[in-house]
Amino acid sequence: MKLAPLESELAGHGGAAVLEDKVDLLGYRRDTSIAPGGNPAAAVIARSVDDVVAAVVTANRRKLPLYVRAAGSTYAGGANPCDGAIVLDVSALNRILKVDEDRGLVLIEPSVTYGALLAELGRHGLTLGVVPLTGAAGTVGGAIASHGLGTGSPRYQSTGDEVAGLEIVLPTGELMRTGSAALAEAGFFARYAVGPDLTGMFLGASGCLGVITRIALWVHPKPEYQETFALGFPDYESGARFISALQLKDLTHNLWYGAGYEDKAIEARVMAARPQFDRPTLPRFCLALDARGTSEEVAHDRARILAESGRFGGAEFAVFDEIFFAKLRRDNSFWYSYAGYFGRSMCALLMCSMANENIPRFFSVIERHRRAYPQFIWAGGLVLCRRGVHGATIAFYDEREQWDEIRAACDRCCRDLLSIGCVPYKSGRVWAPMMDQFGRYHTTVAKLKKTLDPNGIMSPQILGL
Amino acid sequence: MAQGEIKTALIQAAEPLVENLYHCLRCNYCVEMHWEERGIQHVCPTLAHHNPAPGYSGKGYLAAARAMLEGEELPINSLIERFFNCTTCGNCEEVCPVGLQPAHLVKRMRSAMVAQGLAPEPIAAIGANVIEHHNPGAAPLETRNRWAQGLDGIAADAATLYLPGCAASYDAPSEARATVSVLHQIGVPIRLLPPEQARCCGAPLSEIGFAAEAETERHALSAAIARSGCRGVVTSGAECLESLAAAQLANGLTVVHVFDLIERAAAEGRIGFEPKAGVAVTGTVGVLDSCHLSKKSHGVAGAAHYPQRIRALLTRLGCKTAIPADDANYAVCCGAAAGMPQMSPQSAARMAEGKLESFARAGATVILSAGPLCTAHLRRSQVTTLPPVMGLFEFIDTHFRPRPISS
Numbered sequence: 001m002k003l004a005p006l007e008s009e010l011a012g013h014g015g016a017a018v019l020e021d022k023v024d025l026l027g028y029r030r031d032t033s034i035a036p037g038g039n040p041a042a043a044v045i046a047r048s049v050d051d052v053v054a055a056v057v058t059a060n061r062r063k064l065p066l067y068v069r070a071a072g073s074t075y076a077g078g079a080n081p082c083d084g085a086i087v088l089d090v091s092a093l094n095r096i097l098k099v100d101e102d103r104g105l106v107l108i109e110p111s112v113t114y115g116a117l118l119a120e121l122g123r124h125g126l127t128l129g130v131v132p133l134t135g136a137a138g139t140v141g142g143a144i145a146s147h148g149l150g151t152g153s154p155r156y157q158s159t160g161d162e163v164a165g166l167e168i169v170l171p172t173g174e175l176m177r178t179g180s181a182a183l184a185e186a187g188f189f190a191r192y193a194v195g196p197d198l199t200g201m202f203l204g205a206s207g208c209l210g211v212i213t214r215i216a217l218w219v220h221p222k223p224e225y226q227e228t229f230a231l232g233f234p235d236y237e238s239g240a241r242f243i244s245a246l247q248l249k250d251l252t253h254n255l256w257y258g259a260g261y262e263d264k265a266i267e268a269r270v271m272a273a274r275p276q277f278d279r280p281t282l283p284r285f286c287l288a289l290d291a292r293g294t295s296e297e298v299a300h301d302r303a304r305i306l307a308e309s310g311r312f313g314g315a316e317f318a319v320f321d322e323i324f325f326a327k328l329r330r331d332n333s334f335w336y337s338y339a340g341y342f343g344r345s346m347c348a349l350l351m352c353s354m355a356n357e358n359i360p361r362f363f364s365v366i367e368r369h370r371r372a373y374p375q376f377i378w379a380g381g382l383v384l385c386r387r388g389v390h391g392a393t394i395a396f397y398d399e400r401e402q403w404d405e406i407r408a409a410c411d412r413c414c415r416d417l418l419s420i421g422c423v424p425y426k427s428g429r430v431w432a433p434m435m436d437q438f439g440r441y442h443t444t445v446a447k448l449k450k451t452l453d454p455n456g457i458m459s460p461q462i463l464g465l
Numbered sequence: 466m467a468q469g470e471i472k473t474a475l476i477q478a479a480e481p482l483v484e485n486l487y488h489c490l491r492c493n494y495c496v497e498m499h500w501e502e503r504g505i506q507h508v509c510p511t512l513a514h515h516n517p518a519p520g521y522s523g524k525g526y527l528a529a530a531r532a533m534l535e536g537e538e539l540p541i542n543s544l545i546e547r548f549f550n551c552t553t554c555g556n557c558e559e560v561c562p563v564g565l566q567p568a569h570l571v572k573r574m575r576s577a578m579v580a581q582g583l584a585p586e587p588i589a590a591i592g593a594n595v596i597e598h599h600n601p602g603a604a605p606l607e608t609r610n611r612w613a614q615g616l617d618g619i620a621a622d623a624a625t626l627y628l629p630g631c632a633a634s635y636d637a638p639s640e641a642r643a644t645v646s647v648l649h650q651i652g653v654p655i656r657l658l659p660p661e662q663a664r665c666c667g668a669p670l671s672e673i674g675f676a677a678e679a680e681t682e683r684h685a686l687s688a689a690i691a692r693s694g695c696r697g698v699v700t701s702g703a704e705c706l707e708s709l710a711a712a713q714l715a716n717g718l719t720v721v722h723v724f725d726l727i728e729r730a731a732a733e734g735r736i737g738f739e740p741k742a743g744v745a746v747t748g749t750v751g752v753l754d755s756c757h758l759s760k761k762s763h764g765v766a767g768a769a770h771y772p773q774r775i776r777a778l779l780t781r782l783g784c785k786t787a788i789p790a791d792d793a794n795y796a797v798c799c800g801a802a803a804g805m806p807q808m809s810p811q812s813a814a815r816m817a818e819g820k821l822e823s824f825a826r827a828g829a830t831v832i833l834s835a836g837p838l839c840t841a842h843l844r845r846s847q848v849t850t851l852p853p854v855m856g857l858f859e860f861i862d863t864h865f866r867p868r869p870i871s872s
Binding site for chain 2: 017019021022023024026027028029030031032043045071072073091092094113115116118119122134135136137138332345346347398399400
């Protein structure tokens with residue numbers, strides 16, 4: 001499909017580039033997920049907020065679906081367009097506008113990568129509360145639009161919790177600022193101000209309700225000291241109860257990362273590195289922790305956490321830290337750590353959140369799929385949050401031969417996870433077919449979208465909208 | 466040429482890398498990333514300075530090849546434009562978490578395009594130049610050694626053969642002259658191949674898709690080296706080093722960069738460097754990270770950490786060195802190679818300017834290059850407000866008096 005010239009409609013708005021060549025558009029079809037992609041009719045590379053406004057207005061005028069995209073490195077399909085759509089590529093909106101130490105925040109454009117932002121903040125002795133695991137290429141806007149968590153989650157929970165306010169181009173082309181910045185003279189400093197928290201409406205919305213053009217994020221002192229350690233538990237139940245105790249007693253305060261590993265992963269890693277290890281003594285569940293702060297704070301909390309774990313049958317599991325976790329955290333090399341897997345197969349990721357008591361059932365769902373779909377390599381892992389945990393279901397597959405199979409298996413896995421009370425975290429397209437399970441919540445979001453986006457141009461089908 | 470035939474040829478070119486096509490995560494590392502701890506600032510020079518469209522990226526090349534393999538119709542002229550505007554620097558391969566090889570794919574696709582008669586005019590011209598004149602710039606073969614006129618230290622029976630490479634011979638002759646001067650001062654006489662026997666190493670051809678012709682040139686040069694009877698071969702050409710390292714030279718000969726020879730002699734205490742009176746080094750030197758000498762995807766030479774080693778030697782000589790924020794292994798290309806200056810001169814000039822700016826930001830007041838191709842390109846693109854570029858040996862010869870140390 002060839003559109004009538006878009007360029008003329010965008011002319012004079014900051015130098016947006018319009019791409020209509022099929023070779024270029026291939027790069028906009030899919031993100032890192034297993035969600036199918038469409039064939040966009042065009043892409044607009046926006047270089048200014050004016051370009052964003054012009055693209056939104058043009059899409060409205062032409063009644064064309066518009067999908068927002070930056071790095072496209074999330075794994076839920078939120079950036080995957082439908083056929084004939086316009087992709088609004090905002091990756092050039094990548095400036096760090098101000099590190100505002102007086103207000104304790106940084107003001108950025110949406111496509112600043114976490115790598116660039118952490119480097120700049122580091123020069124000020126600062127860091128971000130939450131840094132997702134998508135690595136050095138992931139953008140802040142992408143993480144906010146699709147929910148993101150990872151480093152910092154035991155202390156701060158989710159990326160959205162660290163957002164002080166947003167500037168949004170609404171689906172009709174108007175510009176809005178949320179929180180205290182609703183008053184131009186005030187600017188960003190308070191998220192909860194004036195009235196309802198409209199910031200939250202755009203977090204995790206995958207661009208369905210507007211285009212994020214500026215983000216104010218809280219910043220924090222960069223911890224001076226880091227230490228990792230691992231705890232082993234005899235089963236998932238005791239591990240889950242321990243996590244609840246950890247959270248309730250605020251022992252997560254100096255934990256910047258926590259990861260839960262299932263028995264298969266524990267056994268594979270330990271026996272590969274230490275073949276002489278007494279296999280029957282391996283714990284079935286491991287919680288590996290990355291503590292940061294002053295060395296005194298870390299030592300104090302570590303002792304308390306170890307003591308607390310003993311109440312639940314847990315004990316220090318030093319070998320796991322030595323052979324794997326310490327290096328993973330020290331090198332900060334998540335994707336590279338899995339390169340061996342990726343080199344052999346592609347990876348389907350299903351992201352969900354759950355209350356701690358669901359941890360045993362979460363791993364039982366993975367085990368069930370391991371048996372039902374033995375053609376894939378299944379794995380499950382947890383990320384510790386301030387409350388609850390985040391679950392990642394991972395299935396390695398051969399994209400050339402198993403595309404339809406993996407999608408069917410993941411669809412069933414999503415439904416099974418929902419049935420035990422796990423809720424999608426990054427929803428995008430992957431979980432879109434199940435959105436009717438969210439009842440009045442979903443219909444209310446749909447009504448909200450209809451109000452804000454009367455022509456239904458923004459990211460149709462994403463989130464089941 | 467029928468479209469079907471072209472498509473078949475391109476698919477065949479991609480097929481050996483089919484695993485690459487199906488293992489791209491679309492993580493975007495090859496497009497843009499920043500990783501302070503690893504010294505990664507940016508990745509792709511073409512996206513930054515030529516065109517930001519995804520079709521010009523590592524993942525874009527993989528996606529295009531996969532689409533063709535799966536039977537999609539893609540506009541051939543768009544493919545040509547995109548595949549011939551890659552510098553093949555290999556930075557996308559350096560950063561890829563999966564170890565995929567987009568730059569290798571580019572070279573294979575170029576070869577298929579060239580074989581189908583689809584080389585863009587500037588690229589075809591380079592190919593014709595090397596085939597006819599044995600150098601990319603079509604300089605007359607008989608002038609190949611003109612840079613050496615009047616120099617001491619050249620002897621027909623010297624044990625060491627010096628291959629300056631096309632770039633040093635024609636475009637950066639001051640580096641070739643300085644190299645011979647330094648070698649002469651430390652007691653290493655060199656011989657040159659007679660112009661009529663000299664050939665291109667083939668690197669400029671293989672980078673632009675003339676694979677068979679590259680092999681012919683390299684074979685002819687290897688044969689000339691063998692006939693010369695030399696006992697050692699040194700080169701100034703970063704690309705020559707990569708190309709000839711892959712060649713099976715007769716008599717067990719291996720080619721080393723001139724820097725290797727100097728570094729080793731200095732490390733073994735066989736040579737020393739005295740500052741020249743009146744030309745003391747002032748300011749801060751930056752060492753260029755030529756891709757062929759710093760990226761693993763360029764083979765043995767690329768994995769040998771030349772920029773770091775050169776910096777170490779210069780530091781020992783008392784020079785203050787500037788280190789750009791991007792690590793040499795992940796440095797963004799200056800745009801000198803793979804036909805970029807001929808294909809898209811303005812983009813290549815912007816790449817050069819970007820490179821010079823990165824060194825200026827690091828505080829360099831002069832930039833030293835061990836790759837004459839980069840030296841010549843950067844000098845052509847030189848913005849007067851940015852640090853000047855010198856060949857590494859030009860710098861050493863200007864500021865130091867190398868001398869042998871008798872045991």
